[in-house]
Amino acid sequence: MIQLEGITKSFGNLQVLKGIDLGIEKGEIVSIVGPSGAGKTTLLQIMGTLDAADSGSVMINGIVVNKMKEKELSAFRNKHIGFVFQFHQLLPEFTALENVMIPAFIAGLGQREANAAARDLLDFMGLSDRGSHKPNELSGGEKQRVAVARALINHPSVVLADEPSGSLDSRNKEELHQLFFELRERFGQTFVIVTHDEGLAGTTDRTIHIVDGKIQEPVSLPSELID
Numbered sequence: 001m002i003q004l005e006g007i008t009k010s011f012g013n014l015q016v017l018k019g020i021d022l023g024i025e026k027g028e029i030v031s032i033v034g035p036s037g038a039g040k041t042t043l044l045q046i047m048g049t050l051d052a053a054d055s056g057s058v059m060i061n062g063i064v065v066n067k068m069k070e071k072e073l074s075a076f077r078n079k080h081i082g083f084v085f086q087f088h089q090l091l092p093e094f095t096a097l098e099n100v101m102i103p104a105f106i107a108g109l110g111q112r113e114a115n116a117a118a119r120d121l122l123d124f125m126g127l128s129d130r131g132s133h134k135p136n137e138l139s140g141g142e143k144q145r146v147a148v149a150r151a152l153i154n155h156p157s158v159v160l161a162d163e164p165s166g167s168l169d170s171r172n173k174e175e176l177h178q179l180f181f182e183l184r185e186r187f188g189q190t191f192v193i194v195t196h197d198e199g200l201a202g203t204t205d206r207t208i209h210i211v212d213g214k215i216q217e218p219v220s221l222p223s224e225l226i227d
Contacts, residue, residue, distance in 0.1 A: 002023065007022075008055045018212070029193070031195055032193065032195070033195060040210055047160060049066070082154070088144055088147045090143060090150075097118050099146055100122060101117075118153060130142055141168055145176075156189065159183075159191050161180075173200070177199070
């Protein structure tokens, strides 16, 4: 599904990623954790083709995406990758329904089809009565559900989420975490989630720890020490 090999990235003299090798299977929900400055968000942006690695390869669905030209890459990103950000990134001048529809329009879907697909997603999110509301009329939890619906509108293979519950209260965090698993069950998406939330990381299929720009391998205890 996703295969990263030898990913490095520097900003000036600071090397943020130091040779990342990582494979993620179709349908997995994977969390990426680590201290601030460890390179988590940079890795997610490279995985999502929003930034380019200095070296290494990024393969999604068998396609080496970091060899693509920008126009081709933009089309691939729109079709195959959904994004959820900590602060929603909804466009304030558009309604919830319109925000969800925007990626579908970019992909070339017609007005009627995009409208129907967006309404179906908002209904699944429990927001069927909020489609005509603009972001400033929605709660934090509602905004994030709209953002998730927008990420799903083009049926992407993978959804990348950067601190998706970071701005939510405890109740909305729990609901969002459960939502990821419901979406995996219904739509079969792969989720890669950068998070500081230990509760969320503990529920995912696998947790990747990044420290100082490298993946920290789990420590295996000798068998005699395992009870």
